[in-house]
């Protein structure tokens with residue numbers, strides 16, 4: 001599933017690099033002092049200085065040199081980097097009205113003419129997508145998806161037990177996909193080899209290619225697509241993608257609305273309900289899969305990496321689980337309020353390796369002035385603003401030893417969660433992650449389950465590439481290189497904490513409710 005790890009990556013890079021192509025078009029009428037930044041080259045500006053791999057590491061170096069607000073110029077087009085929480089909130093939350101647009105590629109008009117992939121668009125589809133997500137997430141907040149998420153975490157633990165973790169990396173990806181696809185469409189993926197899942201992941205891989213800045217000549221020469229009577233070969237892959245996407249999501253939505261999953265309380269059914277003023281918006285479900293799978297899987301993988309590289313805290317977290325949950329049952333969401341340690345581990349996972357290294361780019365729609373360290377800086381309309389999560393969450397002024405994994409930093413002397421928690425991991429303002437309540441529940445139950453059931457440690461397995469023992473690292477070399485913090489696959493040993501823990505998982509699995517119609521019941525049925 002590694003290919004699916006890059007939709008957000010492609011979307012973000014597309015937005016960043018597209019600005020170069022459209023340089024000079026959107027120049028602002030008035031000028032002022034821009035935030036500091038590295039000197040660029042004539043015409044290209046800083047374009048060649050931004051590395052294609054691990055740009056966030058380069059951005060962090062810029063913050064060290066210039067402070068928390070940095071300006072880059074990509075072929076004449078402004079990019080503003082924000083590496084400071086206060087500033088990010090000032091711009092992207094308080095001034096959300098001006099800083100919440102996006103920049104889609106011109107080619108997107110060919111492969112996504114209805115703007116169904118609303119997270120990379122602004123306007124009507126985004127407005128409706130967010131409105132519908134808000135109603136879905138009200139249900140998630142009320143606990144509607146918790147039985148499903150608990151069930152998926154139990155499947156995951158069972159499967160990890162079965163092969164002693166030899167395919168844990170893939171299993172985490174399966175769990176992330178199955179949680180969102182079941183909640184979304186009633187499409188459960190118990191093996192990860194389901195043909196529709198593969199097709200859907202192939203569509204995600206397709207859109208990565210199509211949405212990249214060099215996805216088509218149309219991005220550089222948009223007028224070509226408007227000339228009547230000339231051959232338009234770029235439309236062939238765009239049309240093929242639309243047909244493919246339509247077919248796979250069409251099947252999933254039909255299944256949710258009138259087929260096998262029609263009795264379940266799925267998000268697609270809600271999106272499709274005709275009695276809403278927005279009418280039938282079922283296609284606005286499509287981006288949920290792309291936004292959810294990669295982010296959730298890579299966060300859980302980063303958690304496992306943290307267990308291996310920074311294990312000092314694990315005994316204390318497990319001691320709390322043992323006191324509250326005990327050895328005779330698995331943890332459930334009902335334990336959540338009494339397990340601050342798990343909450344702290346979830347927070348530290350988002351902080352240590354936020355799923356998106358610099359969120360998704362926001363675009364400004366008006367000129368603005370921002371004050372930073374006693375100086376006023378001008379941010380022209382049309383700037384691309386990146387809140388660099390990897391810098392904000394590793395700011396030494398807020399976090400001691402920021403590159404280490406210390407969940408205790410979120411706990412007070414009495415072991416309770418400290419107040420005033422804020423994170424940049426889910427973005428900001430009007431673009432704040434629409435799936436946040438679902439995402440944090442997914443992380444919580446899977447992390448609680450893994451810590452309850454297993455001792456996780458490094459594997460003695462040899463690296464097939466070098467023939468030497470596997471070298472664990474949390475450096476850039478251990479991660480895919482772009483916008484996401486998706487770790488490259490690595491082995492891990494999942495040893496059941498005791499034979500009794502293993503037995504309990506097996507028993508819980510044998511006895512648990514497996515009917516998705518019950519797990520995803522309509523609220524009215526629960527109320528009866």
Ligand code: HEM
Nearest residue numbers: 119291292295296355359360426427428431433434435439
């Ligand atoms: C660990 C898990 C996740 C993380 C860290 C994460 C993070 C993010 C971030 C940083 C953004 C961009 C925010 C911005 O532009 O300011 C975003 C957007 C989005 N996320 Fe998530 N996400 C996660 C899981 C999910 C899940 C599970 C779903 C759906 C169920 C989801 C749906 C979305 C959508 C639809 C958007 C676009 C929002 C918009 O443009 O208005 N995400 N997410």
